[in-house]
Amino acid sequence: MPISNAAFVRSTVMLLIGGMIALLGIVGTSLWLVHKVEGYFTGYIEVREVRSAASDLLSTLKDLETGQRGFVITGDEAFRAPYDAALAAVAEKQQLLSEKAARFPNYAARMPEIERLVKDKLQELAETVEAVEEGRQAEAVAQVKTDRGRVIMDQLRTQLGDIMGNADNRLQEGVTDTVWSAGALQWTTVIGAIAIIGVLGGAAMVVAQYTRDILAARREVETLNATLEKRVDERTEELIRANQEVQRFAYIVTHDLRAPLVNIMGFTSELQASLAAIQAYVLADGKAPSPDDILEARRAASEDLPEAIGFIRSSTKKMDGLINAILKISRDGRRELKIERVDIKALVEAGAAAVGHQVAESDGVITIGDTLPTVISDRLSLEQVFGNLFDNAIKYQAPDRPLRVSVTARNSGRAGFVIEFTDNGRGIAPEDHERVFELFRRSGTQDKPGEGIGLAHVRSLMRNLGGDIVVRSEFGQGTTFVLRLPPDLSKVVRSMQA
Template identity: 35%
Template sequence: MVRHGSRAGEQLGLSKAEHAPMAVTAAKSSRHALGQVILLAAGLVVLTLISATSVYLVNKAREDAGSALHSMEVENEISLAQLEMRRAESAQRGFLLTQHPDFRSAFERAASHIPSSFERLKALTVDNPHHQQRLKEMIPQANQRIQQLRHSIDLALANRHDEIVEIARQEAGRDAMGQIRDLGSEMRAEEDRVFAERTASADASQSLSASITSIGSGLVVVFAGLSIFLVRRSSRARDVAEAQLRDNNLNLESTVEQRTSDLREANDEIQRFAYIVSHDLRSPLVNIMGFTSELEELRGDIFRRIADLRQPGGLPPPAEDPAAAVEPVLDEPDKQLSQDFTEALGFIKSSIAKMDRLISAILSLNREGRREFHPAAIAMRDLIENIASTVAHQAAEADAQIRVEPLPDIVSDRLAVEQIFSNLIDNALKYLKSDRPGDIAIRGRRKLGFTIFEVTDNGRGIDPKDHQRIFDLFRRAGPQDRPGQGIGLAHARTLVRRLGGTMSVSSELHTGSTFTVTLPTAWAGVDQDKQS
C-alpha cells in the first residue's frame, strides 16, 4: 500500500511538472494581453482627446474667421452708405450747376440706395449696442440731408436760385455731412478693433491646433511603435501557444471520439434497459391481472357461502351451475364488506390498466428513439389538413373549428412531423372549454433558415408555473379530468429536438395556449440525439 501511494505521488509530481510551463506561459500571455489592453485604452483616450481638442480649435478658428469677415462686411457697408451719401450730394451739385436731368436721375438712384444700405447695416450690427446707438444718430441726419438736397433740386426746377444760394450760405448741409462722416469713422474704428481681436484669436486657435496636431501625431507614432512591438511579441507568444495546443490536441480527437462512443453506448444501454424493464414488467403484470380476475370470480362464491352460513339450517348443497346462482342476500355488515371488496378490486384493475398503458408508452418511446429519421420534402398544409380530417369527428363533438392557414413547406422526417402536430392538435381539442365554441389555428412563417409554426387555441390555458412541467415525462398540469399519461408533449418535444428545432408554449389560464414549433426549413438529416 505504501509503495502504491508513493508511485501515485510520483505520478502526481510529474503531472505538475508537465503543467508548470503551460501555467507560466498562460500567466505571461495574460500579462501581455493586459498590457496590450492598457496600451490600446491609453492610445484611444489620447486620440480621443486630441481629436476633440482639434475639432474644438478648428471650429473656434472658423468662428473667429467668420467674425473677422463679419467685421469686414460691416466696414464695407458703412463705406457704401457714406459713398451713396456723397454720390447723392455730388449729383445734386451737378444738377444745380447744369440743370441736366441725368444728374437728377443719379441723385434719385443714390437716394433710393441709402435706406436699404442703412437697413443692412442695422441687421449686421444687431448684436453691437455701440453701432446701434450710432445708427440711431446717423440715419435721421442722413434722411434730413437727403431731404435738404431734394429741396434744393425742387427750388432749381422752380428757378428760385436766390433761395438756393441762401441755403448754401447757411452751411447746414456741410455740418450734417461732417457728423455723418464722424459717426461712420467711429463705427469703423470700433470694427477695426474687433477685427484685430478676432484675427488675433483666430491666429492663436490655428497655432494651438497645429501644435496639438503635431503633439498628437508624435504620440500616435509612439503608440504605433509600441503596438507593433507588442503585436510582434504577441505573435511569437501565439506561435508558441499554438505549438503547445497542437501538441495537446494530438490525443484530443481520439479522446473525444472515445467519449462520444461511450455516450452512444450508454444511450443504447439505457434504451435496452428501458426495453428490458418494460418487457419484464409485463410478465408479473399479466399474472397480477389473472389473479385479480380469479379473485373477482371467487368473490361471488365467498359472499354466497357467507350468506348461506347466516341462514338457519347451515349450508345448502352447491349449485350445479355457479354462473346461474343468484346474488346472495347479505346482512348490512356483510353487504358493506362486499362493496369494499368490489371497490378494492376495481382500484387494483384500474391501476393495472394504467401501468399497462405506461409500459406500452415506454416501449413506444423506446421504439421511436431507435427509429432512424429520413429527410423528405413535406407539403405542410396538406399534412396538417390530413391530420385535421382525422380528428374532424372530435372537433364536431367539441363544437370547434380547425383553421389551417397557408404554411411554408419544409424538408424533414414526415412521420416525426406528423406525430408532433397530431399531438398538438389532439391536445388543443382535448383541453377546449365547454362554455364557448372552440377555435384552433395553425399558421407558419420562415425566418433565417428556420420555419416557425404556431398552434393556437382558445381553450382553458396553462398556468405559467406549469409551462415547463407539461414537457416532462409522465407529468401533467391542471385538473386531471382528461384521459392521458403525460407522455405526448414530452415525446413531441424530443422529436422536435432530434430534428434540430425547439418547442415552447405561451399561455395563461382561461385565455388559451400557443405552442410554437421551430424547425429547420431544410433539415440535413443529422439526428441531434444520435449526434450527441
C-alpha cells in the first residue's frame, strides 16, 4: 500500500530515532556492565589478598608452634631454626593482614582480637622456650601439656578461618557476578544488534514501498471490493518478497561477479610484471641484455605469461557462465506466459517417465497421487519446475537405500493447491533451507556437478506463476518441496494488472 510523503518522513524519523535509542542503549549498558566487571575484578583481587594474608599468618603460627614443641620436647637446638624463622615472620604477616583487612569493616573488626591472641600465643611460646634454655625442661613440658596454648591456637584458627571462609564466599559470589555480567553483556550486544538490524530492515522496506508506483496503487485501492483488507495484505506481502529478492539478487551479482574480476585484475598485474621482464630484454637500446634479464624474460614468456593468461581465461569463462545463468532467469521472467489448462498429474507422469530409467537403476520407485489437480497455468514453466525437482532427487539420492519419490496434492481453498514433492535422499541441513533457493548457492557435500541455479530457477518460475515454493527437510532423512499454485493464473494476472 502506498504511503504519503508525511508518512514516509514520519516513518524514517521514527526508525532513525529507534536506531539511535538502540545504539545508545547498547553503548550505555555495555559501559555499565564493563564498569561492574571491573568492580567485581578489583574486589576479587582485594578479597583474595586478605584470604592469602590470613592463610599465611595461620601457617606461620603453626610453623612457630611446631618448632616450639619440638624444641621443648627434645631440647634439640635443630628445632630452634624453624622456630626463630617463623617468629621473625609473624610480625610481617600480621602487619600485612592488618593492611589488607582495613579495606573491609567486618575483617578490620576482628583484627584487635586476632592481635591479642597472637600476642598471647607468642608469650606462651616464649615462656616455654625460655624455660628450656634455662634448664627447666620439665617445667616447660608441663606448661605445654596445659591447654593454654591449644586454646589460644584454636581461637586463632577460628578467627582466621572465619576470615578465610568469608573470603571464599565473597570470591565465589564475585565469580558468579562476573559470569552473569559477561552473559548480560553478550545478550545486550546480541539483542542490540538484532534491534539495529530490524531498524535497518524496516528503513529499507519503507524506502522500497515508497518507491512503488503510487498512482497504480491508488487506482487499485479504488477498485477493490469487499475483500479489500485481504488483497492489501497479499499485495504488501508480495512487495516485501519482491524487495527481498531484489536485495538478494543485487548481492549475488555484486559478490559472485566481482570474484572473477578480482582474479582478472590480479593476473593482469602479473602480465604487467612479466611484460616488464620481456621489455628489459627486447628494448635493451642496443645494449646486450644481461644473463639475468635473458633468464627473467624466458621465464616470463614460458611460465608467467601462459599461467596468467590461463587464469584470466578461466575467470572470464566463469563470469560468462554466471552471466548466462542470470540471463536465463531474466529471460524466464520476461517470457510471455501461455495460459492454458494443464493436467498436473499427466505432466508429472511425463516427467517421471523421462527419468524412469535412472530411478530404476537404484531399484527406486516414483509414486504419483490421484489427487493431483488440473489448473489454468503455463505448461512450459511447470514442466521445467518438475523436471528440476526430479533431477535433484536423482542427483542427491542417498547411496545406502533405493530412491523413493512421491508427488501428492491437496486443495487449500482460496490459497490454491498445495503440491508436495517428497524424496528420501540426503536431505538438507536446517540452516540451508532458504539458502538452496538463492542463485549460485548450494548446500551439503559438493560431489555433484552444478552451478547452483536449479532451485533458484524453480522459485523464479513458481513466483512468475503466482505461487511459491518452500522446503521441509531433515538432514540424512529426505526432503519435501512444498509448491503453492493458484488454480487459475489468468485471475492472478488480471488482479496484478488491476
